[in-house]
Amino acid sequence: MAEIETEGFEFFGVEEREFRMMVIERIETMMVHSKLSKNTLAQKANLGRSSFYEKMDREGRSHFTLLDIFRIAKALDISILQIFPMTELERQHGGQLPLSASTLHFLDQMLAAPKEDIEFLSDVYKNLQQRDQKDI
Template identity: 55%
Template sequence: MAELNTEGFEFFGEDEQRFRMMLIERIEAYMVHNNMSKSALADKANIGKTAFYSKMDKQQGSQFTVSDLFRLGKVLDVSILQFFPVDEIDRIHGGQLAVPASVLSLMDEMMSMPNEDIELLHSLMQTLRKHQRIS
């Protein structure tokens, strides 16, 4: 049977320290987008400040729990999947966000729209592109 390249949520062979650093960088990007300090985020996520600072230290070995990630996602208003570098291109670039953090919430909103609205937006985008070529 041929091996399938899933490019999904599998992190086999990924260095744990590197993965932690990618996760921390993404959380930091959302903090910047939301104008939040570590202290404010820890308070709102109901995570102890000392524990949060330790987990955000790229050199230490403290790990975020699944519960921590859900709390952070709720406070930052993002899906916890957006914390992880799930595609190969993400991993090649060290987990850096492919787009600015401000675009990610917009993408989440658009992806949750009904199909009719997505089709309407696509039609509008095609019309705009068509008219830009004419001018």
């Protein structure tokens, strides 16, 4: 079987506190993307509010359980893998997603647009790129 090129799911060399902060960062980003407050996410995930707040404290010592992670992912309607920083680049940037929450929201809106609108915007973007290339 051919080797599948992955960047790995391992977190060797990442301290537990640093990893926990990366997970918190990603959950916060997903909350912004979904327009949820901590209180609302705790309710949707069926987690105790005070417990959730404590676990979201970057300086605290509480940790999310695997069940918490599953519940949060389900409440956010995402894969649990999206909660973890998967690539070395993401880890170097503190677990942040490659795109901002506002950009992710915009992309979701664009992908939900009718095919004709997407094609039109694609053509506009191509024209802008061609114009920028001429200016160089």
